[in-house]
Amino acid sequence: MVSAMENAVNAKSHLPVFQYFKNIYLLVVSILEGMAVTMSYLFRRPITIQYPYKMEESIDTVLPPQFRGILEVDLPYCIACLRCANTCPIDCIAIDLEKNAETKERFITRFDIDISKCMFCGLCVEGCSTGAIHHTKIFSGTSHYIENLVLEFVDTPVRPFKKPKSMEDIPFDKSGKIAKNKLKDFFSPPEFVIDHRKGEKYTRRVR
């Protein structure tokens, strides 16, 4: 097949009659060429991945290690520096710290990530010094109730992690078990009760 460049040179400077038949020739040949391409695809491998019905490998192995999925917090390793909450450009991370008046000990009482807001930019993960907050490979998070999309990582108040002096990479669990646990009741409607700690007006979700 002549390239477009050659055609550009040759196309003009012809007699009209010659051009008439050349048009027919070009049309027929280019259509046959195109049909040869499409026909050859009947014998070539389609690239469809039949997710989730027929996967040759599981989705976790297909996704690269850098994949930025739903966020997850390995709470025992959180030092409560609030860096992730501060770097987040859309404030989808909310952390509450409470101080016990008697023992002067700090507790993380709330660590919520609103994944309906999260845009998976990874800035919070980058700032975390222990790697407690990290991306999982979970990407499907549809729910009938938007309230369910707030992941609450604190069940009972925890003490912040004390960073050892010789900081080595902590072997935290990146498989996404924690987030998966949180996402379990994704499709059931959320239940609310009155939060007496805050007052009669406030409600609290029951998991």
Place this chain on the structure above:
Amino acid sequence: MKELADRLFLMIFNIEPANSPYLALWYALIIFLASFILLNFAALFAGITSFVERRIAARIQSRIGPNLVGPQGIIQWLADGIKLFLKEDLVPKDADKILFRFAPYFVFTGLFGAFVALPFGYGIIAADLNIGIYYILAFTSLVVLGIIMGGWSSNSKWALFGALRSAAQIISYEIPTGLSLMIVIMLAGSLSTQSIIMAQGGWPWEWFVFHSPFTLVGFFIFFTSSLAEGNRVPFDLPEAESELVSGYNTEYSGLRFLIFPMAEWANMWVVGALVTLTYLGGWQVPGVSLEAIQSSLLLILIGIAIFCIKSLAVVFIIIQLRWTLPRVRVDQMAFVCWTYFVPISLLSLIGTMIWMLIFPWETIIGTVIRIVMFGIGAGVTIWYLLRIRYNYITDKPRFERFKEAPQWYPPWKMP
């Protein structure tokens, strides 16, 4: 059809048909049965073709296609049909309600009417009209009436555009269609579909398409202008989805909408059968004389199979063209018709006339020319196959190195 009915009557009741008082009733029953079978054939063909087309299109586009409803998605078309049945039948507020409701029926009637004169095998035809071709051409024109009605009555500018384009297109392309059919009619000396097939032979060089260079050109012109009349790519201007949203059927929904695409797919069979019977030898079995076919039921069945295979091959090419080509512009559509198709088809009509005088069908030189023409056709096909092979081979090693999977994936391999 009458002969067949008489023969069946004789076979079943063992009475000479002319003597029976219930003959009229029997004919009525046969007519009802024939139309029932044809109607179901048209509808089933449209449905199954829609599924097959989607699968072919998917493979052409490196996809898999519908494969979830039933085994390998085989009843996807039924699910789509049921879905459209259950949809609400919306009529736009300011639409011309009567015309809007009637338009799909015109489309359907015009299309289905053509099936009456289409043969399937020797004697297997609903009505062997002596003006068969003329009847088909006249009746399919009803389709465009339905399209214009639908486009006009929708009270939508997009639909109106589609309808007007359709009108312009049909008016233009009726002429090359008619002229290129005239070639065949002249060669066969008859307008009846069965007689046209009987005038040809079983071997490829006995088909009308290889009779002379002029008929070869006429074949391409007839095929292309049939595409234009059936609103298929590259002439799908009336429903150009990237320009006119959906063209004449923009405002339709539910069952009424269903009829338009169904008619389009059923029309593919009409085009395929028409091309087959006029130029590609119809149901003729290679190496068997006409008398032998008449006397043997087995040969008639083989003839039906041959006819269907040829028609389906044409249908496949129509489908493949749709998924290969871009669409022409509306002025180009008219331009191509009036400066290329009409003069060339006229020329090939006159050329065939002269050719028939100089090289008659039966003479040796006529046969030699036909075989040479067949050689040219075969040569083009072989070139085409080599290009397919070239396209397949060029990317093979690199694709396999990149994806680490074999490239070979034939169409019969089900995902």
Place this chain on the structure above:
Amino acid sequence: MSNSIKKEDDLKHLKPLTSPFEEEMMLNMGPQHPSTHGVLNFLVVTDGEVMHQARPNIGYLHRGIEKLAEMTPYTGFMPYMDRVDYLAAMFANQAFAMAVERLAGIEVPERAEYLRVIACELNRIASHLIATGALGLDLGAITPFLHWIREREFINDLMEELCGARLTYNYMRIGGVYADIPSGLPDKILRFLDHFEPIVDEYNRLLTNNEIFVRRLADVAVITPIDAVNFGLVGPNLRGSGIEIDLRKILGYSAYPNFDFEVPLGKGFRGTQGDCYDRYMVRMLEMKESCKIIRQAIENLPAGEHRAKVKRKLKVKENEFYSRIESARGEMGVYLISDGTDKPYRLKIKTGSFTAMSIVEKISQGLMIADLVALIGSLDIVAPEVDR
């Protein structure tokens, strides 16, 4: 008061559109239309198929990204820049990063520059794939588009391995890139390019040389070089008219001076210079040039850091700077004014699609409706980039 007068003026301007002459008809093309490439609206006055006027009506996708910049720290604004042009997010990343680096006086390591080039050129290929494929789709050729989508999917996979996301990459950081390139990836990119280059030829056989396609585009919507400059066209649209302006060559930003590549120009390949086919061909040829650049960049990838040390809370002293880069849609500029805090005082983004929209009204007179679709497709307009 002044506001209301302005409104009336606007209405007067629109009046010939809404009340056309007797034989004319007004069509609303979009916002929901298959070939407006996003949410755009064209007010089209037609006489039958021939258009007398087509006026683009923009603003349906305005998200106020420029305003958002004024309340987001420099370090946190990068994800928003992804959203400016979701088909070529890498370029917006780079434009913003370059502006901040220049203002804060940060030196970018050379390896980071090379990685930026690789990512940008991959993204340029992906963006041009969509542009040329969607042009085919607008003209009714569905299969070529899906073939291009398949190739783009491979690029998306590579990008996912490089930066963890497929569309909104957020790969660049102020002072470098987010992560170093994984060890196996350069080889994989090269293998992809080996596969991709013959596919471009195959695509030419399927679509580019197809006579119907050529006839649909050649001599249609010709933009003369003078018009192209006057209306401020940039990038492939400008080069399609034969004007050799490529910021990669002229400015030589990032690591581009180190690479050997050509700038394809429209020269009337099958018709007049500056027609739709030229703009299409420029993009097709640019993809091959991008392949060349990526090969060179991977071959000469220098060792070293991928990211300069930047303070966590970056404060930029009072200054202003206009950084511009050659994005897939032409010149993309970021005008940044800083006021000494950790947030920009003002951010202005200049994009190629926006200027391309302005020429539609002039060029579209006398075209057909089908040609308008081809014109929009060949200008490669991306709606979010128009509105920001």
